[in-house]
Amino acid sequence: MTTGAPTRIREPKAVAWFLARRAVRLQGWRRTDALVRALVCGAGLMLVGLVMHRVELALMGLPLVVGLLLTKTPSGTPSVTSARGPDTVDAGLDAVVGVTVKPGEGAVLSALRMPLSTTPGVGPVHLLPAADGEVRTRLAWNAWGQGIYLRPDYLFASHDGLHVFGPVVGVAARHTVLPPIEPLVPGPLPPRAAGLVGAHRSTRAGDGMELRDIRPFQPGDRLRRIDWRVTLRTSAAVGGALVPQALHVRERHAEADADLILALDTRLDVAREVAEWNAHPVGTDVRQGGSLDLGVRAAASIAAAYLRNGDRVGLIDLGHPRGGVPAGAGHRQLQRIRHQLVHTARRVEGSGDPVLNHAQVPPGATVVVLSPFLDDQLVDVTVRLTRRGRVVLAVDLMPAELAADRTTPWGAAVVSIVRAEHAMRLRAMAGHGVVVVPWGHDGAGGQVAAILRRTRGRRR
């Protein structure tokens, strides 16, 4: 039995030299097929032409050789750097994005991947002159969501592409484009029972400004609330004596805040083309103009309008029970809801049971359910919530027109059945007291606000 150090396999020197040369060729500046072509074809044609006494061969190879003689081998290490941009931007805005290019010595052309305002994503590769400086482009954030907006992949080349440096994958810059907010006029909401502070007139008596009633004085009433004009008139009617029975006080309405809960159906994302309902959209998380896109835009707009009014707004993700946002107020709450909308919209997982139970909704809150209503389970939970005394508004996100799948003869029949079932669900909800309103591409914010105003009157 022998012991000792493990044996090390030594590569032959020729193999090591070959591997080292190959490794060197894969980094830094390196020759291209164009240079080999110019050298072999140019010099080869000239050589053959001289040997064979064929001048035309030499003349055809001459430009390639002259081009090589005029080309200087580039050197240095080119680089492309980009400044860090904001992590969050608002949809609809635009910005200038730039990268700083240092091409090194001898580089003539740069192939740089830069985004265009007309196309989403990191954009195509642009062939530009390799100049030391900044390259910038103007971008418009039209589509909301998370994504990479800049990844400056680059490649530098010398004259005629004889040498190249790269391609090098650039550092990706990510950001979140928050959903846009359409201007809505918020209406008054049914005030919630708890708490007596806010912008909405409560049905209960309190310390607000609006007159509710004038009634006889009772023990516990504050003296500053006594209406002396009514009191003196009453005492005059009973003989002029200011007896305790003649005292009257002015009673005012309390001012209470209101809770609005937005329940967004993130299980489905359907658009006009029925054939694409099961396909994942390419290059993005959400179909532009689809039901989820409309729902997110609607939720953001409604939330912004009512939060601006001083109300408390919360979000429920029907597909993911832990993905909601508890009701809250203020600008920070709006940002929280918009971020959560972007986050939840990335997880469209197809049909599943919607989660919308009584415990998720604060007492007295108004619930707005945003969904294309393509399954009966959501109708069940919506109706159940209504029967428990909640004010529920259903916003229908189903596309107004559906295009049948042309690859199957059953396409038109499928559309008819889907339409009929959808209409039946809406009728069932309306029959149980749920107000249903469609949210089209032109928006229906005013309609929603008006309906919420009516529901307040109904609840009183």
Next chain:
Amino acid sequence: MRPDALELGRGVPAALLRVVILLAGAAIVVVPLQEGITIGTLFLLLPAVLASAYAPASPAPAAVIVVVAVLLALAGEDPLRAEVLVMIPLVHLFHVACGLAGVLPASGRVHLRALRSTALRFLLVQAVTAAVVVLVALLPTGRTHPVVEVLGLAGLAGVVLVVVWRQRVK
């Protein structure tokens, strides 16, 4: 933001470079056909041109250059006939277009100011070549002295060595 920054426009589709390759290739194919060389042109040259447009950074453009040179050399005796004089810039244009298309994806965008230095350089090379063609036309034809031939070969070898020395990657 620097005031001298390069504002990125839309540019033109990079497929335009492939179109240039195809157009130059079509002209390269047409010239031998005019001289009556059919089989070699259609079975060797045409596939190589199409392959060059599809994959510019491949050996296909080299095949085009070699095949067209051989076909023209076999087709006639006069080294300065019109077909040869037309083919010299065409082959050079084909080579340059393939070199540029090889560094850019077909889905990219080309900004024309990037091609300015390439165009100037193309004209410069063609001017040098035209001067050599004029010189060749002025030289007397006939049997070349062996010493001159040896000197020519030695000069070419020197040029190749200079090129290899200059093009080594540092």
